[in-house]
Amino acid sequence: MSEVILSTLDAGVLTLTLNRPAALNALNRELTSALRDGVEAAARDLGVGAVIITGAGRAFCAGADLKDVVARREAGERDLGEDLRTNYAPMIRAIRACPKPVIAALNGTAAGAGLSLALACDLRIAAAGTPLIVVFVRVGLVPDAGSLFFLTRMLGLSKATELALSGDPLTAEDAHMLGLVAAVVPPEQLMAAALERARRLNDGPRQTYALIKHGLERALDLDLEQAMELESQLQSLAAETPDAKEAIQAFLEKRKPQFGRGEVANP
Numbered sequence: 001m002s003e004v005i006l007s008t009l010d011a012g013v014l015t016l017t018l019n020r021p022a023a024l025n026a027l028n029r030e031l032t033s034a035l036r037d038g039v040e041a042a043a044r045d046l047g048v049g050a051v052i053i054t055g056a057g058r059a060f061c062a063g064a065d066l067k068d069v070v071a072r073r074e075a076g077e078r079d080l081g082e083d084l085r086t087n088y089a090p091m092i093r094a095i096r097a098c099p100k101p102v103i104a105a106l107n108g109t110a111a112g113a114g115l116s117l118a119l120a121c122d123l124r125i126a127a128a129g130t131p132l133i134v135v136f137v138r139v140g141l142v143p144d145a146g147s148l149f150f151l152t153r154m155l156g157l158s159k160a161t162e163l164a165l166s167g168d169p170l171t172a173e174d175a176h177m178l179g180l181v182a183a184v185v186p187p188e189q190l191m192a193a194a195l196e197r198a199r200r201l202n203d204g205p206r207q208t209y210a211l212i213k214h215g216l217e218r219a220l221d222l223d224l225e226q227a228m229e230l231e232s233q234l235q236s237l238a239a240e241t242p243d244a245k246e247a248i249q250a251f252l253e254k255r256k257p258q259f260g261r262g263e264v265a266n267p
Contacts, residue, residue, distance in 0.1 A: 006056065012202035012261075013047040013195060014042045021057025026065035027113055029087050035117075036091040038249060043098045046261060049202030051098065052194050053121060054105035063112025064088075064134060080141075080211065088113060088145040095120040099210035101201045105194035106172065107187070111135040114240035116145035119154065124180065125194050126172035127187040132180065137167040154180055168174065205243035205259050 015154050016038045018025035025031075055061055068140035069080070077083070084163040089212075095102055095117075104110075104139070110237035111133040118124050134151065136143045143151065143164050151160035155178060163170060165226045175181040185193045201209070215234050219227045234261070238244050 002037075003041055004031045005034040005038050007038060007048065008018075008197070011053060011119075011199060013046070013198040014038075014048045014050070015052045015054065015191075016060055016194075018053070018055045019121055021055075021059075022058035023063035023067075024115070025055040025057070026062045026068075026108065027088070027117075028065045028068040031068045032091045034140075034181055036094045036224065038230040039091075039098050039102070043094075043100060046099060049204075049206060049261070050100055051197040052105050052191075052198050053102065053117070054191070054194070056109050057108070059108040059114075060106045060130070060198060061087045061114025061117055062103070062109055063114045064142070066139070086191075088116075092116065092120045092146045099213065101198070101209055101213075102204065103194055103201075106130045106181070107191055109133065109188055113145040113147075116143075116147045116150065119150035119180070121148055123197065124175075124184045124185045124198065125185065125190065126175065126181045127186070128172060128183075128184050129188040130172040131169035132172065132175050133164040133167065133169045135167055154178075160227060184258045203259065205247060205257075206261070207241040207243050208238055211238050 004019050006019045008017070012219060016035060018031060018035070020026060020031060039051065042051050051116045068072060069083075071085075100120045101123065104118040104124045106118060106126040108127065108128070109131050110118045111131070112135040115132055115134060134143055134147060136147070142148075147164075151163065155163070156216075159178065170178075170180075172181055174183045176184045183193060211234050215230060218230055243257075246259060247257045
């Protein structure tokens with residue numbers, strides 16, 4: 001693992017920490033590549049049941065490293081769209097494709113592509129006072145790295161438009177009210193809260209999580225009839241998994257289920 005990502009595995013929970021604190025964990029090629037590699041490795045690792053992404057220092061991620069962008073433009077790399085295709089999109093895809101739950105622990109500012117990174121995760125837990133900022137308009141750019149997709153679907157067109165056009169910060173507390181954040185906790189309790197949530201997920205039915213994530217992703221583009229058919233197909237798969245069989249048997253025997261830790265494949 002690259003030094004720009006710190007990796008810690010604890011009882012099935014893998015914590016990936018963005019480690020450029022002096023730059024507020026701003027994203028550059030090395031960091032986007034290392035994070036993508038870390039998430040893809042977690043997806044394959046039988047010892048990992050849940051993933052936490054957080055930041056070192058006082059920010060979660062301040063977005064793209066503009067110093068790096070300017071330096072590359074001066075070196076002749078002037079197409080920001082190609083940069084997104086090559087570096088940012090693969091990182092976001094890796095998170096969305098991960099069959100295991102991914103939690104963003106927002107220890108500080110999540111701005112620009114750093115906010116996109118947080119929104120790509122399945123759940124977000126934020127330290128009180130953390131600002132979330134769709135900052136792109138402040139530097140004359142369009143929301144990217146998935147922000148157009150995530151914001152419109154999570155908030156609706158009206159609120160997404162307000163945030164994208166204004167660039168005004170959204171507090172963690174307001175983000176919680178809007179449903180962007182699952183919980184807001186005191187800063188000193190952030191990692192404990194994220195680990196507690198991740199450990200509960202790690203103890204759950206991994207194959208079921210993969211099917212749920214797949215279904216939710218597909219359902220975004222389906223009408224009701226198509227969604228119900230998708231549910232039927234996924235339920236047929238879910239019912240045949242060892243996890244479902246164990247859960248049903250445990251319910252009948254009035255005991256806590258003991259889920260397996262086998263390989264989890266995307267549907």
